[in-house]
Amino acid sequence: MAAVSPSPLSLNKVGCALLMMICILVIIITCPAEVESAAITCSAVVTRITSCIGYVQRGGAVTPACCDSLKSLNDEAKTTTDLQAACRCLTALIPSVSPNPSLVNSLPDKCGIPFPYRYTPSLDCSTLTR
Secondary structure, rough: OOOOOOOOHHHHHHHHHHHHHHHHHHHHHHHOOOOOOOOOOHHHHHHHHHHHHHHHHHHHOHHHHHHHHHHEEEOOOHHHHHHHHHHHHHHHHHHHOOHHHHHHHHHHHHHHHOOOOOOOOOEEEEEHHO
16 A cells, blocks of 8 residues: 655645744743733733734735734723733734735724724834823
8 A cells, every 4th residue: 555645735734834833932932921010911912813824924815813803902902001012912923924014004904993003123012002
């Protein structure tokens, strides 16, 4: 009986999934668990945005799961401290997934979330206010 080897496509999907999980783990480990009195943690931010990673990398349709997660994250960031904590987590994570910055910045509009700030690699999270 001949051995069946996985297709290159299967290995590619597994490799991408493994790389994404490693990036997420690095962010969770390196981000502070909490900012003083912030209700939002980096692990919660990472969990929320995972469903959006495919879109910010490749484009296409934004999934309802992505929009629901972003709306939930936006709702949870009730204070300036929460918003800045979420921002710090996002600015640490975003470069690790090699996104298209214009796709990152299109998410609030595509999901109907009023959000006046736009991502740039030099975004100063301490200037964000609620």
